[in-house]
Amino acid sequence: MASTIKDVAKMADVSISTVSRVINDSKPVSPEARRRVLHAIEVLDYRPNEVARSLVTKKSNLIGVIVDDIGSTYVSYVLRGVEEIGRMYNYDIILLSSYGDPEVEMKFSKLLFQKQVEGVIVISSTLNQKLMYKLEESKIPYANINRFYDIEEDLTVRINYEKVSSEMVEHIIENGHSNIASIAIRKDIDRTEEKYKVDGYESAMKNHGLSTRSLYTAGITEQDVLDIANEIDDAIENGTTAFFCSQDEIAVYLINYLVDRGIKVPDDISVTGFGGTGITNIYRPKLTTVKIPYYDIGAVAIRKILKVINKEEGLEERILLPVQILKRDSVKKLN
Amino acid sequence: MASTIKDVAKMADVSISTVSRVINDSKPVSPEARRRVLHAIEVLDYRPNEVARSLVTKKSNLIGVIVDDIGSTYVSYVLRGVEEIGRMYNYDIILLSSYGDPEVEMKFSKLLFQKQVEGVIVISSTLNQKLMYKLEESKIPYANINRFYDIEEDLTVRINYEKVSSEMVEHIIENGHSNIASIAIRKDIDRTEEKYKVDGYESAMKNHGLSTRSLYTAGITEQDVLDIANEIDDAIENGTTAFFCSQDEIAVYLINYLVDRGIKVPDDISVTGFGGTGITNIYRPKLTTVKIPYYDIGAVAIRKILKVINKEEGLEERILLPVQILKRDSVKKLN
DNA sequence: CTGTTAGCGCCTTCAT
DNA sequence: ATGAAGGCGCTAACAG
Secondary structure (H helix, E strand, O other): OOOOHHHHHHHHOOHHHHHHHHHHHHOOOHHHHHHHHHHHHHHOOOOOHHHHHHHHOOOOOOEOOOOOOOHHHHHHHHHHHHHHHHHHHOOEEEEEOOOOOHHHHHHHHHHHHHHHOOEEEEEEEEEEHHHHHHHHHOOOOEEEEEOOOOOOOOOOEOOOHHHHHHHHHHHHHHOOHHHEEEEOOOOHHHHHHHHHHHHHEEEHHHHOOOOOEEEEEEEOOOHHHOOOOHHHHHHHHOOOOEEEEOOOOHHHHHHHHHOOOOOOOOOOEEEEEEOOOHHHHHOOOOOOEOOOOHHHHHHHHHHHHHHHHHOOOOOOOOEEEEOEEEEOOOOOOOO | OOOOOOHHHHHOOOOOHHHHHHEEEEEOOOOOHHHHHHHHHHHHHHOOHHHHHHHHHOOOOEEEEEEEOOOOOOHHHHHHHHHHHHHOOEEEEEEEEEEOOOOHHHHHHHHHOOOOOOOOOOOOOOOOOOHHHHHHOOOEEEEEEEEEOOOOOOEEEEEEEHHHHHHHHHHHHHOOOOOOOEEEOOHHHHHHHHHHHHHHHHHHHHHOOOOOOOEEEEOOOOOHHOOOOHHHHHHHHHOOOEEEEOOOOHHHHHHHHHHHHOOOOOOOOOEEEEEOOOOOHHOOOOOEEOOHHHHHHHHHHHHHHHHOOOOOOOOOEEEEEEOOEEEOOOOOOOO
């Protein structure tokens, strides 16, 4: 059995209050007493029991994080930010992976409440409104981070997808392309970031008096891309020289498809993506893409929660994260 | 303020003992009392406070997981297994990411002890002996999962790298190759899985009377591979037609290097890897590689810990996980 | 500066 | 079958 505050008190020949005072540095303690306590702590290898401490202080220093799949790159990148900033403020992360099951997520939230977490962060690719309601009514601070859905009310951290999309399209245009198609995900597009990307694409094109061609996939799997092969072929036959894709996965599977058909990227066709995670550094050609600051998204989310917990006054500004376009090798300069 | 067991007792007009009995199903309670308690719980939306519960039962149902980088594919894949199996047994995961700093890891272990975790799992790419000692002397069950180091005493879960390496080399030989080189990581090779891989390669080659050529990198970054470009070129000039690589990253960067030099894979040169994570499905050509069961590695590790916690008698067998060779497109059949 | 006391919310004997 | 009482390890008044 680990030693307790009592053992330390006994050994140092003081009361447990005094021990508590030195470990918390809460009230003045005479140098002599402090010395003895410290010594006893050392000898007994005493470590305060956080569970007991939480019970009385009502602070668990725990943030619950519900994710849909810890194995996904998106989730793990966001988690980096959450974990590191949480740590800076002495908060630990309890991690729960739901694999996208909404019912499981409901159970998780209950579990987390019982564990007395002080905040909850949800990192997912799907939407679970029921979970949001439950978190809302729980009155504990929470943040919702979603890979696709970008909903005004839920917003925690946002990115100006429309603007950066326009910039990316400008970049493609500057490289001499004029027949540029976009590919985005159709599902729930009115509530996802995809809408903003397509809007950005279309407005940039219109600003240059160019006509648009917007293709849509069902998702980001290889099959989803192959399913619109006809439309891709069609675009190319009609002179499309560049594809502005709303996600790195789409871009990469598109390139795979093109290469398999003997079409070279970027020599014959240029392609851009959105995301900028590891794969885009390894894959050849190195993808020209928008680097989404996943780490910062996580960091800002937990920071916001901690602010609420600590009742920091921070004016509730909407945080808009800057993004960066990585100009690499998948866009060719036409002459 | 959330309602407590007292509130429930008052509302149901019973003692807190009775409430405790129904929520834990520990002792018989009259149907009538039970009904009233359940009703009160429902109305008050009562959820037992796990912190208080842990304090008295001395069970936190928490497993601490120290990782070097939550953002790494390796870590997140292993975590999937840890999390899911932990969940099955009602254990939650506290996640700490050290970014490889040994001192930080020491602090983490202390932190975890204070949080009263019942077990600790370390998932890393580096070795922290001090941490292992500390965990060992803590007397709480722990498991050490390492991406590279494969040390007899520390073993938690193991893989027969030598055997599968031989099989992979056999596969390459069956495809008509005879001049095959290996590439592995030199660092600490006597204590890493790399040794077994090279051994497997060499023994397969010798069994076929073929001569070996073993190259070594400093690590798995792109630069590490480029640093041995001369040796790679040299091997090719000397007739090498296939490279058996000890890690997917090495294989992929090697292919990048070769392709950049106008050498086609697998048409001119065949390449195999080790790992089988997501990237190898997306990358072209699809890599022929050994699929390491990361999920199972994590699952077995936590299962082992839970066995100790629950004092299950399970004979302390050494678990050897089966692996699978993914025969895909990066090895060409020579005629 | 220090010790005593009263809980935090819950489980668990021990009586009844 | 049920309630009263004690205590898990710790913090926070309250006296002194």
